[in-house]
Amino acid sequence: MLKVPNHQVAGHQAGDGKLGPLVDDSGRFYKPLQGNKRGSNELAFYTSFSSNTRIPDHIRRFFPNFYGTQLVEASDGSGLQPHLVLQDLNFRRVKPSIMDIKIGSRTWAPQASEDYIHKCLKKDRETSSLPLGFRLSGFQIYQNRELGFWKPERTSFQSLPADEVKLLLRKLVSSNAYANLDSKPDCSFASIVYGGSTGILSQLLELKAWFEDQTIYHFYSSSVLIMYEKEFASNGKSPRAEIKLIDFAHVYEGQGVIDHNFLGGLCSLIKFISEILTIPDGCTTEASSKDIEKNQIYFENGTT
Template structure:
């Protein structure tokens, strides 16, 4: 994906995030996301292109940085901190005030999907870096100890699934954790959803993600393909980070797949018949996608030569791979019995 300049007036609020900070924007094409960041995150991405190129396939494509300064904000009564003039008007950035002018420009992982189902898995039992104040360490340790962050090395940080426009309203205990979005077909699960699980039942969260519309034949077949892909990608990410000496606190693995069953089937046919053109190297950027797995969120990531692999994050990758493998085995067993 080629780097190109961005005009703040073409940006709009980004709606496909499953978790993370507010204030994330996207360009009019939807191909990129622009999010507030720290200098450390930019340094980490830039180090990938210079010293750790084998990691590049497992991260969103980095396209540079952007400063959304006060010049991007209208000079009128509505132009308070936390607003920006975008293509659709003055955006409040989901109600959160801008904490920084510095933004990172990245590939939008959900671009190319019609109805992207998104699962954000926050890695690590330790969620704070060395710069964190004691009160922050204590607060995050409390979260870790009470959730699967402590027991498995990861937790579900957010989830977004397509159930269809005719899906019923959120009911029962899920009302506390999920809501239907404006389109009516997506269920969006908040960060407290993942905190309710223990090591013994967290697979239920994965099942809700992989089987949002039930376990009919078509859903099972899609789940088998998606789970096999996810498992291979997570193992690849684990393998490459086992050979690196890094520390990543509160980084995530993002899983995405096509939530519309008809579109999933159509995309399979499109990809099966696709023949790349030598003349147009960027042609594949416009292809639809079936599934994607990327590592994201490196605000607290550093390279630490001599300190060995990041077992804090890698433990969460191993736990994720095990759950995906168990679900894949269950799915194949059920398909075999039908």
């Protein structure tokens, strides 16, 4: 039985007669195939990526599994419609804290129409995309059993300056992540979520290393999804900290050229997370020596 996802934080959402993705009980995510070039382009990317032997296995793990397409009953009541069948990234997660971060200072491709470029350029300038190289597209932060999730409207945070974006990245890994922006985050889970050999920073650095070489694809308006389980972290268990790349309606062939737009945004996000670990600025967490070393590597080899 298909149902509306419980933990979607960005993008088109199903419900109230609107077209959006659905999930089932077996761990699959059904994304409506848009009836324009975006839909065919995303399908072409997944088809190409899944069969491309030049993609290393350690990089494939950062992308959702692709199971083809299927006709299913659309969420808006329009009957059977084609959907991409993908991995449900939150399958069996209990109360995940999630952040969707759109990467790149430019969210439009040169191949796009003039009207679309103008629309995207306007939003890139009005949000943090242009100054920071990325913007927050949506998030939910699990607070506690009494308060549940903090999931604000996207319009309230997409245009925040750098210091407030960093504040939200701190709140994501804090035990006192309340909706009150004046509350000082304690970053008590930063070291086990962002840090460590398998943490978010390590995963981002691994992805960055691939983008420094890969010239197969150029990713425009794609996102990095950060996920972890705060309750697990609170109880001393593995927080299941993980990143995934999502949204590929605007991916084009790289034609032998490095994707500097995505790489630059990725480096900017790495810098923000590295500084939370290495320059706590009021947070209680201290960075490990390995995290500090990785941060130094970023500054030595970072790209524009």
